[in-house]
Amino acid sequence: FLGAGGGNDIQWCFSQVKGAVDDDVAEADIISTVEFNHSGELLATGDKGGRVVIFQQEQENKSQSHSRGEYNVYSTFQSHEPEFDYLKSLEIEEKINKIRWLPQKNAAQFLLSTNDKTIKLWKISERDKRPEGYNLKEEDGRYRDPTTVTTLRVPVFRPMDLMVEASPRRIFANAHTYHINSISINSDYETYLSADDLRINLWHLEITDRSFNIVDIKPANMEELTEVITAAEFHPNSCNTFVYSSSKGTIRLCDMRASALCDRHSKLFEEPEDPSNRSFFSEIISSISDVKFSHSGRYMMTRDYLSVKIWDLNMENRPVETYQVHEYLRSKLCSLYENDCIFDKFECCWNGSDRQLLTFFLPPLCSIVMTGSYNNFFRMFDRNTKRDITLEASRENNKPRTVLKPRKVCASGKRKKDEISVDSLDFNKKILHTAWHPKENIIAVATTNNLYIFQDKMN
Amino acid sequence: MECTLDAQSLISISLRKIHSSRTQRGGIKLHKNLLVSYVLRNARQLYLSERYAELYRRQQHYPDGAPLLAMPACPPPAAAAPPDLPALPLPTDTQDREPRSCAGVRGGGELLEVPVCAAAPPELQRVPCRDSSPGFYRVTGSAGPGSGGGAAGLLYAAGCDFGSGGAPHCSSRTTVLDLDTHVVTTVENGYLHQDCCCSQCPCCCQPAPGLASPPPTPGTKRKYYPGQEEEEEEGVEEGGEPGAGGVAGGPPFAPCTKRARFEEYNTEHPQDSSNISNLISIFGSGFTGLVSRQQADSEQPLNGQLCSKQALASLGAWTRAIVAF
Numbered sequence: 001f002l003g004a005g006g007g008n009d010i011q012w013c014f015s016q017v018k019g020a021v022d023d024d025v026a027e028a029d030i031i032s033t034v035e036f037n038h039s040g041e042l043l044a045t046g047d048k049g050g051r052v053v054i055f056q057q058e059q060e061n062k063s064q065s066h067s068r069g070e071y072n073v074y075s076t077f078q079s080h081e082p083e084f085d086y087l088k089s090l091e092i093e094e095k096i097n098k099i100r101w102l103p104q105k106n107a108a109q110f111l112l113s114t115n116d117k118t119i120k121l122w123k124i125s126e127r128d129k130r131p132e133g134y135n136l137k138e139e140d141g142r143y144r145d146p147t148t149v150t151t152l153r154v155p156v157f158r159p160m161d162l163m164v165e166a167s168p169r170r171i172f173a174n175a176h177t178y179h180i181n182s183i184s185i186n187s188d189y190e191t192y193l194s195a196d197d198l199r200i201n202l203w204h205l206e207i208t209d210r211s212f213n214i215v216d217i218k219p220a221n222m223e224e225l226t227e228v229i230t231a232a233e234f235h236p237n238s239c240n241t242f243v244y245s246s247s248k249g250t251i252r253l254c255d256m257r258a259s260a261l262c263d264r265h266s267k268l269f270e271e272p273e274d275p276s277n278r279s280f281f282s283e284i285i286s287s288i289s290d291v292k293f294s295h296s297g298r299y300m301m302t303r304d305y306l307s308v309k310i311w312d313l314n315m316e317n318r319p320v321e322t323y324q325v326h327e328y329l330r331s332k333l334c335s336l337y338e339n340d341c342i343f344d345k346f347e348c349c350w351n352g353s354d355r356q357l358l359t360f361f362l363p364p365l366c367s368i369v370m371t372g373s374y375n376n377f378f379r380m381f382d383r384n385t386k387r388d389i390t391l392e393a394s395r396e397n398n399k400p401r402t403v404l405k406p407r408k409v410c411a412s413g414k415r416k417k418d419e420i421s422v423d424s425l426d427f428n429k430k431i432l433h434t435a436w437h438p439k440e441n442i443i444a445v446a447t448t449n450n451l452y453i454f455q456d457k458m459n
Numbered sequence: 460m461e462c463t464l465d466a467q468s469l470i471s472i473s474l475r476k477i478h479s480s481r482t483q484r485g486g487i488k489l490h491k492n493l494l495v496s497y498v499l500r501n502a503r504q505l506y507l508s509e510r511y512a513e514l515y516r517r518q519q520h521y522p523d524g525a526p527l528l529a530m531p532a533c534p535p536p537a538a539a540a541p542p543d544l545p546a547l548p549l550p551t552d553t554q555d556r557e558p559r560s561c562a563g564v565r566g567g568g569e570l571l572e573v574p575v576c577a578a579a580p581p582e583l584q585r586v587p588c589r590d591s592s593p594g595f596y597r598v599t600g601s602a603g604p605g606s607g608g609g610a611a612g613l614l615y616a617a618g619c620d621f622g623s624g625g626a627p628h629c630s631s632r633t634t635v636l637d638l639d640t641h642v643v644t645t646v647e648n649g650y651l652h653q654d655c656c657c658s659q660c661p662c663c664c665q666p667a668p669g670l671a672s673p674p675p676t677p678g679t680k681r682k683y684y685p686g687q688e689e690e691e692e693e694g695v696e697e698g699g700e701p702g703a704g705g706v707a708g709g710p711p712f713a714p715c716t717k718r719a720r721f722e723e724y725n726t727e728h729p730q731d732s733s734n735i736s737n738l739i740s741i742f743g744s745g746f747t748g749l750v751s752r753q754q755a756d757s758e759q760p761l762n763g764q765l766c767s768k769q770a771l772a773s774l775g776a777w778t779r780a781i782v783a784f
Contacts, residue, residue, distance in 0.1 A: 088486070116486075225489075283497035284497065334464050337472070
């Protein structure tokens with residue numbers, strides 16, 4: 001694993017933890033998505049109760065050179081409410097499946113949030129001034145009797161306590177029969193896609209009453225269904241290109257210039273199954289739970305139940321790198337099937353980048369991918385040094401600015417000191433959602449109902 | 460990879476998951492149900508291939524073809540075991556897949572009974588998930604009519620009437636359906652009948668009434684089949700928290716306790732293996748079999764259902780049928 005010290009190795013330290021302390025987790029508080037905005041100044045979380053909480057990073061204080069600014073609550077709002085589809089007798093969960101930020105164009109911030117059926121565009125704006133001195137209204141808003149007005153004055157703006165308001169600007173509804181699993185904003189910043197189990201739709205951010213179906217894998221006879229769409233993402237640079245992953249472990253790259261309906265892929269990324277690993281659960285563990293392009297757009301990363309794979313877009317027949325997240329679980333798949341853990345959908349993310357032109361041509365100095373596991377462990381894989389590390393998000397062993405101690409799981413045999421045996425892992429403590437600051441070494445890691453923020457140690 | 464559960468338990472757990480997903484908030488999750496159907500398919504392939512292997516072995520052992528493997532839904536009374544009955548083998552090594560049975564053979568030409576032991580049929584217990592040969596057994600078509608038990612892909616349905624939770628009784632009638640040749644073979648009182656091919660037997664080809672009922676609205680309790688009420692209550696809550704799927708539920712992973720629980724479960728529910736057979740036959744009638752409440756509560760013998768041509772035609776897609784909604 002990444003050793004302490006030495007060269008460019010990052011040393012991760014605990015910075016903050018957000019959320020309730022008790023062990024009794026209210027279901028509505030379960031975090032379901034985490035996302036930094038494009039500058040990294042804002043960090044949004046969505047939860048099962050349909051709420052969005054946005055944290056803002058403090059401006060860096062010259063006197064506090066030993067740490068970057070802390071994240072504090074900036075805005076909280078109810079994004080989605082539970083709904084009931086009367087026609088189908090189905091309840092629609094309010095859980096926020098994904099949040100995606102739009103790049104900032106003016107003073108306000110915009111994000112897309114989605115539940116299973118409806119996507120909403122939210123505007124988050126600050127108000128730090130208010131008009132005072134109306135002629136016809138009192139300060140508290142009551143209207144004055146016009147006959148009592150004897151003089152006229154011009155209202156002026158006066159400073160007030162900062163208020164952050166969130167208002168829904170667009171609601172994109174009624175376009176998905178199945179459960180939405182992904183949204184992705186195009187690099188043109190005008191359109192975005194939303195994907196459910198069987199279809200992908202293309203939207204324009206300004207238009208809510210129309211969307212274009214660009215992928216449809218629903219078979220004519222549902223009894224012939226063999227796979228579903230599990231994730232989709234636009235290419236970071238090519239506005240005509242997107243990928244979608246499937247429950248069968250394949251990724252399809254589509255070019256919207258080729259046809260209106262991208263049912264035929266331009267590229268199909270698939271690794272042949274290893275027959276020696278065949279089991280009852282082979283189909284489940286090969287299902288891809290997340291797909292993310294690298295910042296350059298040259299690579300993409302996929303997460304399945306046991307591993308993270310890096311694919312070169314120029315090579316379809318196998319990934320260029322495969323990292324085992326928790327291979328020790330392979331012999332436990334039966335139990336994980338029984339307790340439903342095998343269906344957990346882990347996400348993955350790339351480290352941030354400068355996104356300068358040069359990095360497109362040169363391999364990044366530092367390329368790390370991160371993903372979560374059980375027992376509140378999360379894993380990082382350094383693609384350059386080929387080293388990996390397991391860390392834990394826990395209130396207990398974390399003191400601010402103390403370097404996190406690497407963890408090790410003992411798969412079998414004699415357990416060394418400080419190692420944890422597979423059977424002692426807590427499968428209720430899972431890290432499904434992680435995010436990496438777009439520019440700095442700051443990461444946000446979500447446990448069931450807490451959000452941990454870690455930074456690298458600054459000297 | 461070794462699995463701590465046998466194919467039957469996996470089938471049972473999987474069905475419970477599908478069942479409980481109907482009452483979960485947010486509606487049926489297509490992705491999860493599809494994945495569960497894959498496990499069902501894999502377990503079913505293994506289960507059926509095991510039964511085929513067992514039957515083939517018996518066929519070899521009794522080339523006259525007279526006794527037919529039957530699975531009554533109850534353990535036989537101890538007195539029925541003849542003195543020369545081989546000692547009940549305890550399931551031992553998982554690698555030893557030599558089929559064994561607690562069968563009592565009552566002489567040539569008579570019914571070979573394989574009582575459902577307190578533990579599930581030994582040859583099915585603790586079967587490794589991975590077949591020794593690459594890939595799973597493919598259930599392939601083979602012998603034609605008259606082969607009795609020689610064909611691949613057999614469905615067993617005990618001819619017992621399944622009273623709703625009443626004490627099961629041994630039946631002298633067993634029906635076997637060959638999935639590939641569509642031959643229905645009934646054994647009564649030790650005599651072998653060769654029924655006509657299903658398509659020529661109009662009286663058999665009517666689907667059991669109640670099969671075509673519409674899917675239930677979520678939030679209503681479903682009963683698949685009689686005798687399983689106890690386990691249904693574990694997994695089903697009306698409109699409430701989704702079952703964690705399976706007996707184990709949410710608590711932290713602890714393989715030892717789960718395994719013990721399943722062995723206990725098998726002990727308490729000796730009917731399960733035959734009920735699993737019934738389940739497979741229920742699935743043979745496609746999605747409608749899954750949702751039919753009336754069918755589950757009725758005491759109709761399953762023969763008519765098995766004979767259904769529609770059931771046979773959709774058999775290949777039965778796993779997909781679960782997902783369709």
